[in-house]
Amino acid sequence: MTVEAANSAEYFKRAREALAGGISHENRYTEPHPIYVNRAQGSKKWDVEGKEYLDFSMGSASLLLGHSHPDVVAAVQQQMPLGSYYANCHPLEIEWAELVKGMYPSVERLRFTASGTESTMLALRLARAFTGKPKVIRFEQHYHGWHDYLMYGMVAPYDRSASCGIPDAMRELTIVSKPEADAVEGILKTNNDVAAIICEVSGPNWGSVPLVKEFLHSLRSLADKYGVVLIFDEVITGFRWSPGGMQQVVGIRPDLSTFAKILTGGLPGGAVGGREEIMRLLDPAFAFNGRKPGVTHKGTFNGCSIIAAGAVAAMKVVRTGEAQKHANEMASRIREGMKSTLEKHQIAGTAYGDASTFHVFFGKTDKDGGVGKLDPAQIRGLPKELVRGYQLGLRNRGVELMSYMGGVTSLAHTDKDVAFFLGAFEDTLRDLIRDGLVGRA
Numbered sequence: 058m059t060v061e062a063a064n065s066a067e068y069f070k071r072a073r074e075a076l077a078g079g080i081s082h083e084n085r086y087t088e089p090h091p092i093y094v095n096r097a098q099g100s101k102k103w104d105v106e107g108k109e110y111l112d113f114s115m116g117s118a119s120l121l122l123g124h125s126h127p128d129v130v131a132a133v134q135q136q137m138p139l140g141s142y143y144a145n146c147h148p149l150e151i152e153w154a155e156l157v158k159g160m161y162p163s164v165e166r167l168r169f170t171a172s173g174t175e176s177t178m179l180a181l182r183l184a185r186a187f188t189g190k191p192k193v194i195r196f197e198q199h200y201h202g203w204h205d206y207l208m209y210g211m212v213a214p215y216d217r218s219a220s221c222g223i224p225d226a227m228r229e230l231t232i233v234s235k236p237e238a239d240a241v242e243g244i245l246k247t248n249n250d251v252a253a254i255i256c257e258v259s260g261p262n263w264g265s266v267p268l269v270k271e272f273l274h275s276l277r278s279l280a281d282k283y284g285v286v287l288i289f290d291e292v293i294t295g296f297r298w299s300p301g302g303m304q305q306v307v308g309i310r311p312d313l314s315t316f317a318k319i320l321t322g323g324l325p326g327g328a329v330g331g332r333e334e335i336m337r338l339l340d341p342a343f344a345f346n347g348r349k350p351g352v353t354h355k356g357t358f359n360g361c362s363i364i365a366a367g368a369v370a371a372m373k374v375v376r377t378g379e380a381q382k383h384a385n386e387m388a389s390r391i392r393e394g395m396k397s398t399l400e401k402h403q404i405a406g407t408a409y410g411d412a413s414t415f416h417v418f419f420g421k422t423d424k425d426g427g428v429g430k431l432d433p434a435q436i437r438g439l440p441k442e443l444v445r446g447y448q449l450g451l452r453n454r455g456v457e458l459m460s461y462m463g464g465v466t467s468l469a470h471t472d473k474d475v476a477f478f479l480g481a482f483e484d485t486l487r488d489l490i491r492d493g494l495v496g497r498a
């Protein structure tokens with residue numbers, strides 16, 4: 058059935074009567090209403106009114122290759138008549154896993170899941186089973202999906218669950234730390250019941266709060282010293298920071314890694330990969346603590362054939378590193394252009410970001426002129442009117458961000474897109490100055 062409504066405002070009115078909150082993901086909620094999109098290609102998408110948007114959301118960062126990359130489209134089209142989903146083992150899932158293994162030396166074995174959330178959930182279960190210990194160290198503000206296990210520590214105040222409906226027992230199982238080696242060691246010294254350390258390796262919220270890379274090395278040493286499973290959440294960074302993710306960039310082998318987004322060529326799904334002796338617990342032929350398999354894991358759509366087809370096609374492009382090189386270059390030019398614009402208008406703030414991401418911060422920067430030494434809550438706590446003014450200013454000019462104050466680039470973005478964005482950024486900045494929402498440097 059086609060939904061008959063002329064524009065996004067009318068769709069939203071109708072959606073509110075059918076969908077909880079009118080939406081399917083709370084980040085899509087915007088006032089006065091979300092935009093309703095019905096087409097996307099390359100770096101662009103179009104709403105139901107035919108308005109074009111330069112897209113820096115790119116499928117919540119899943120589309121490193123851009124919307125509807127021809128190889129992914131062709132692979133999915135070829136697979137569809139052969140069956141979208143068999144509920145059987147099939148050759149494509151092996152090829153997919155082999156491609157991932159080829160890029161990630163730490164991934165000795167892989168298990169597909171249906172999402173990034175499921176991936177971090179399974180990684181925690183594996184770590185708890187492997188060590189026989191219940192607790193997890195996680196870091197302030199880091200996001201690992203929406204399951205109950207990591208809702209403490211996700212948003213400030215960190216001793217409070219990020220959602221209603223989370224049992225108090227989860228607080229007992231979650232140790233929230235600052236991303237500082239001394240703090241983590243202090244916890245490990247006094248708690249001998251820690252199974253895992255999990256970390257969003259870009260820094261929290263896809264790197265909008267930067268993480269000092271040496272910290273990741275400290276985590277590796279501490280995990281080894283105290284016999285704790287080190288989980289790198291590479292849902293964002295995997296295949297984006299490099300074909301081999303952040304772990305390739307920093308040269309660290311985590312015990313387990315979690316993936317989604319680019320892993321599937323922007324289709325639904327995810328995976329956990331890591332050391333064979335941990336992943337072995339998922340093997341139904343291997344007895345562990347009186348159970349076969351030791352760790353149970355099911356999921357109707359894990360590794361399903363239609364997704365595997367698109368994913369294999371995507372992995373073959375991703376592994377060359379060319380897409381990352383191009384996307385990084387686009388984001389770097391955007392960041393430099395934004396910084397020049399801020400300077401030109403003498404506005405306090407900076408543009409920053411790793412790899413193919415770009416963020417803006419308005420306000421007094423740290424002593425290095427960046428945001429690395431600011432408190433995460435300060436970076437993520439910009440006034441609501443400013444965040445809304447920035448997002449809406451860009452949206453009205455035909456630019457869609459990923460979330461908060463940032464976006465991601467892709468293989469599909471061009472020099473022309475960069476120039477268009479920088480024009481929209483400057484015009485939006487003028488609005489923010491006029492409305493007194495940003496301060497002078």
Ligand SMILES: Cc1ncc(COP(=O)(O)O)c(C=O)c1O
Nearest residue numbers: 172173174200201202292293317
């Ligand atoms: C770092 C990180 N981990 C886990 C997730 C959850 O993935 P999904 O939305 O596929 O459940 C996300 C989602 O954005 C993420 O950014």
